[in-house]
Amino acid sequence: MHSADRQGPEISQQLLLSIAEQMKLPLLQISRQVELSRLGLEPDLNQIQALAANTLYLIDAYSLGLQLQRQFKFELTPDSVSVASVLYDACQQLDGLARLYNVQLELNISGKYGPVLAHKRGLQSAIVGIASALIETLPAQGNKDKAVLQLATHRCRYGIVAGVYATVPGLTSDALRKGRRLYGLSRQPIVDVSHTSGAGIFVADAIFKAMSLRLNVSRHHKLYGLGVVLRPSSQLVLV
Amino acid sequence: MIAKVVLLVEPDKVLGSVYASALRVKGYYVCHVMTAQEAVIAADERCPDIVVCEIQLVRHSGIEFLYEFRSYTDWQTIPVIILSSVPAMEFDNSRNGLQDHLGVRKYLYKPSTSLVLLLRTIEDSLSVNNVAAQD
Numbered sequence: 001m002h003s004a005d006r007q008g009p010e011i012s013q014q015l016l017l018s019i020a021e022q023m024k025l026p027l028l029q030i031s032r033q034v035e036l037s038r039l040g041l042e043p044d045l046n047q048i049q050a051l052a053a054n055t056l057y058l059i060d061a062y063s064l065g066l067q068l069q070r071q072f073k074f075e076l077t078p079d080s081v082s083v084a085s086v087l088y089d090a091c092q093q094l095d096g097l098a099r100l101y102n103v104q105l106e107l108n109i110s111g112k113y114g115p116v117l118a119h120k121r122g123l124q125s126a127i128v129g130i131a132s133a134l135i136e137t138l139p140a141q142g143n144k145d146k147a148v149l150q151l152a153t154h155r156c157r158y159g160i161v162a163g164v165y166a167t168v169p170g171l172t173s174d175a176l177r178k179g180r181r182l183y184g185l186s187r188q189p190i191v192d193v194s195h196t197s198g199a200g201i202f203v204a205d206a207i208f209k210a211m212s213l214r215l216n217v218s219r220h221h222k223l224y225g226l227g228v229v230l231r232p233s234s235q236l237v238l239v
Numbered sequence: 240m241i242a243k244v245v246l247l248v249e250p251d252k253v254l255g256s257v258y259a260s261a262l263r264v265k266g267y268y269v270c271h272v273m274t275a276q277e278a279v280i281a282a283d284e285r286c287p288d289i290v291v292c293e294i295q296l297v298r299h300s301g302i303e304f305l306y307e308f309r310s311y312t313d314w315q316t317i318p319v320i321i322l323s324s325v326p327a328m329e330f331d332n333s334r335n336g337l338q339d340h341l342g343v344r345k346y347l348y349k350p351s352t353s354l355v356l357l358l359r360t361i362e363d364s365l366s367v368n369n370v371a372a373q374d
Contacts, residue, residue: 024324025251028349032257035354039264047253101252140250140273140297170298187325188295195250195295 012066014184015199015206019062021187022199025136026055050096054132057093061125061203068122068210078117078211080233083162084109086120087151090127094135098149103135108152108220113160116230119211123162123230126204126215127151130164130226133200138166140195152220156229163227165220168193173217176226180205201226242268243365246287248278248304249322250296258291258322261354262361273297275304282308287317289365291357293349294323305341315342318364322347322357 029051033043091107098105131149138147150165170192182189183202190198205215208228218227245267249255252273259269270285272278275296282290290308294301301321308314319342327346330337337343344364347357 021324024350025254028324029251029253029257032254032261032354036257036260039261039354041260041264051253136251137297139252142274142277142297191300192298195293195297 012069012206015062015065015202017184018189018197018199018202019058021197022058023055025196026051046096047100050100054097057125057128058132058200058203061129061200061207064122064125065203065206065210068119068207078119080115081118081120081123082115083113083123083153083160083230086118086124086127087153087162090124090131091151093124093128094131094151097132097135101135101139101147103138103147103149106148106150106152108150111154113153113155113232115233116160116162117233118213118230122207122211123228126207126228127162127164129200129204129207130215131200133194133196133198134164134166134168134225136196137194137198138168141168141170143167148223150220150223150225152223152225154220159229159231161218161220161227161229163218163220163225165218165223165225165227167222168224171217171224171226176215176217242266243288244268244270244285245361246278246281246285246290246292247271248275248290248292248296248301249273250293258354258357261358265358267361275299275301275307278304279307282314288368289361290317290319291322291361292319294321294325302341305343309341316368318342318344318368320345320347320360320364322349322352324349 030048033048036043087107087109091105094105134149148166152165153160153162175190175192179190187197188195208215213228215226215228218225245262247255247258247269249258250273255271259271262269270281272281292301305319321343326348345360
């Protein structure tokens, strides 16, 4: 067996371990919420719904990552996609979780950027995955102020960047590199950023990889974050 | 009667608030913090009667916090319960270290620890401590 052939199953197994670790948290949250009723307290049904919905997104993103990895071996044709609309939709999806963690969700899509070449569902799932992982960990960063998470886009030398940004100083290239080496092996691969397995980040990483893109540590104004550089779609620029 | 103070070191906001609600129902005063650094400050300010701590925290782990916590003479007899997502069997080799050096009374694995079990464990640890203090 060639090493390239082995890479796929190994990566998906590592991802699965990471997701299994991650899934403990929402299931615990739901289970303990329900248990509160036995102590005479009303469980918060909205919370339970938001937690369950976010867990389902994560599972969906994982299976999408696997599908994309398989398809990529044949042919994955990217579409012309508007980054602003992807970020807007992602923001809508994340609203419930952000409220739960008292994180202020901001959308920064000002600036006129043309469409990019990407797999729309893949891009959106990846952005939601990264943002979910960061939302869960933002309150645990020890900042006294209300945590802010920004979904933003900006232009760079190589194309248009779509990313998720927050005040997380620990989010460095080195931390991401170590995390990539440790995920699936360690319970807490990005120890300076997250107390969880950060599965959303690695699912996003796998999705971008399948789309021949690379997730990078990126800065947006004064915020730290993770972003991906997308190629502008010249096809529609002519129209 | 003065409420006993529980220092809850739990990095997840949602889970922490659920545990805190359950503890408040039983009459405890809960100080919920999410990082090791906040935990040291809170211990100094609130003088907890018991500490419930997760191991997996951002940056400094719960173990690092406990070493720091136990380094102060005033805090050496305060009971500590670990409530963690890390299974206890992963600490089998260092169980003596947790019990002897860090004074961990009980190691609870989150997925198999109901709120009722947590409350009972806290109650038991506090009553053992009271008896020891009276002796």
